[in-house]
Amino acid sequence: MKFDLEATLRFSKDAELLEKELHGIIEEFNRDLKEKFGDAKISDWSLSRDQLDIAIVSETRRRSHDILLQFRNILSKKLGKKYKIGVRGIDVRKYEISFDLEREPLRDVTIPFADVKIEGRKVRMRLKETGEDFLSRNYIDRMVKLVREKVENQYYEGKKEFWKLIWKSEEKVPVWDKDPTEEMLRRGWIVQGPTKGKWFYRPQAAAILRAMERIAIEEVLKPLGFQEVIESHIVPFDVWLKTGHLEGMPGEIYYVCEPRTRDILEWERFVDLVKITREVPEDELRKNISLPSAGICYAQCPVIYWSLKGKTIAEESLPLLIYDRTAISGRYESGGRHGIERVDEFHRIEPVYIGKPEQLIELRDKLIERYKHVFNNILDLEWRMAWVTPWYLQQAGKVEEEGYGEGVIGTMDFEAYLPYRGERESSKWLEFQNLSILGDKYIKSFNIKTQKGELWSGCSGIGLERWTAAFLAQKGLEPENWPDGFRRYLDRLPEGIKIL
């Protein structure tokens, strides 16, 4: 990598008399640089009245812009004290960063703040934004990383997600092959929700979701010692900046705005217009609300990690086993909504586990055992487990890095056969559950510690709608066809609401 920079420093007065002095300062500065970092230096300079033009080249981890800022400080100090001359400002005339890619891009790449030219595997990134404030932040390296990432992503796109079968149940004869959502709608067990991709569950459907919840708690979480927590379902951006959700899926988030004020006078015109027109006055609304700085829960684990930010968990609390079943998840789906299984709003239990690597590996096996018990003995499902690698691990290249061998860090999907979608072999199965071990990714992001040794974390998303969809698709809507294991939790449906 090469950082090639040209800048002009403006002094507070004519400094031509100090040329010799400057010569000495620059020589010393270069010597120092070489010693500490190697191939980096002020490669050229010239003084004219109150302007000092310099060129800086670095091929080291000490970037040219950092060298420039450091040089400015040294200059200010040395000239200021002795000659009362200050450095008034810096103009960067050119800043070009060259580096090599692992492989040739398939298409052009653009990023903010720079022009990017790529020939073969060689990148020349010329900065358009060179203000001092800009240079003093840690942006340049992230820009380089972003170029690399965009090229790598060109190779990923269109590739199927990694998928490897781990286990599969025996085939089971389904009770029917209808879409349970359609049939529940027909029977009035569910009603389309008031906004896109939401449902209103009437008593019969609500009872089934709640039975699933009790099963997850009684058969999986309690036996393993998980404790319940209750988290906020409104997640501020700073939490998602740490987890990566804001860069990963900003187009899937339901954003939350606060009112700018509660002051009734500020809202008077809004209220008047609502009362007169029975419509919402958009301009008044826009005026009276803030830009979002938070969104509705996407998954529950970020806020759980956040609640432990910077904390040291006592060893005796490890592995820490907690779950939230309160925060409601919102995901903007636009297209692709279907039934109760692909929706904008759903209800999940999310167990999160934090512990030593070996504790989590052991826990993972116990969790799988409990889940198997539920899906085989209670719900009596036809299902399978597959090893998959989600975006957030794939991109970070975490999977291979960790050294605990393949099949430790990563995610398992639990998939159920949906008879209404067609043949077992050719139809898409429903991912109705997952289980991840994430290594130290979030532990580091939130700076969570313990007394000694490494900490890992993981989580497992239990989607009540997904469990219900899988179960009803295979077992139908009549309690008498349901397996005994499930009927121990829900034997009889509530009466419901009779609508004429």
Added chain:
Amino acid sequence: MKFDLEATLRFSKDAELLEKELHGIIEEFNRDLKEKFGDAKISDWSLSRDQLDIAIVSETRRRSHDILLQFRNILSKKLGKKYKIGVRGIDVRKYEISFDLEREPLRDVTIPFADVKIEGRKVRMRLKETGEDFLSRNYIDRMVKLVREKVENQYYEGKKEFWKLIWKSEEKVPVWDKDPTEEMLRRGWIVQGPTKGKWFYRPQAAAILRAMERIAIEEVLKPLGFQEVIESHIVPFDVWLKTGHLEGMPGEIYYVCEPRTRDILEWERFVDLVKITREVPEDELRKNISLPSAGICYAQCPVIYWSLKGKTIAEESLPLLIYDRTAISGRYESGGRHGIERVDEFHRIEPVYIGKPEQLIELRDKLIERYKHVFNNILDLEWRMAWVTPWYLQQAGKVEEEGYGEGVIGTMDFEAYLPYRGERESSKWLEFQNLSILGDKYIKSFNIKTQKGELWSGCSGIGLERWTAAFLAQKGLEPENWPDGFRRYLDRLPEGIKIL
């Protein structure tokens, strides 16, 4: 009331030759008006080339602007057919509405779309907005209503809410006089949430909230035959336009924006900037999200009513007894937040009941009996019940209208003594529960019907945080000090998370 209007109708060509014809049409029109409505007429007119100036005065329920629009239609029809002359447009030159108030305003009143002048009890409202589209909507009467309402509100402001004691428990000796929130924070049972006015409940506190939930379900809702439903916690504006929340408390709502698109290309610059700057780029965010058309649940009943909109409930399902305990409530509090009892986000169970008036009156008594059982025998609280009248009934004057006698339509508050706030007599007690019968207010708004007869509805807000705050403030945090009734639901606290 007097509606005084002057307008010019523009014909498609010179119509002076038709003066006589016009005379006849207007005479007939006026005759017709008088017959149907009484004191309303075209009081003056004059024709000049292609312009017809008219004055309309009405003191009847047939408003002058409606008369104008009707006259235009008749004219178009009569002249169009015979003379091929059309009415090209209408300019309203003056529209003034005069009416009397019940009492003199205490201050000036302004409303959108009109200049309002009040002398004594006499109002003159001169319209500023007189486009045909504007006049053809039902705005004018709402504007008159708004002026009246604003004057009435001037008398309400600063007045205390109506409050009448109905019942009170015996005094009980509190275990302590500490603020339980402070003490739970100290012990690490709760953590301040990631955004204002939210909490993160660690296992001990979560267990107490969940015990309250089980008590409400097992001791109140199940014995009375309530069925659970699960509703969306995202409420579109059209629901709140019907319930009045958007005019009642727009400054307390957490608004929800959808992404304008999920398209990854549209979000590319946003994502790039997040990756480079580790901040959220406000302009890109603004560009990529929609103006809110929904908000987070404020109370659960509106969506329950919505789910029955336009439906006819079978008599055998009456009284319909349902509850939601899933939607999380958000209320923007700005100031006044305190502890777990005055927060921006809380967890409620909301039973809603719909039935014949006599069914609801009977149910109300049964509900009170069950609540008494819980607060006396299980939580062993010092508490009281008071008759109060909430804004939405007060303003509508519903309380007196109904004819079922005082103390039927309206709201009861359940209040608990909080020892940490000071002496019983002088401190503010906590409203930890309420119960309302609302008459046909929401039934009508959502056009809910049954086979025959009148329907009423009501609801009762069970706030888990409020129950918990009342209980812990009186009984402390040590299970050994808790009453046996409660210990049957929660005997031992979970271990929690040990933080160093």
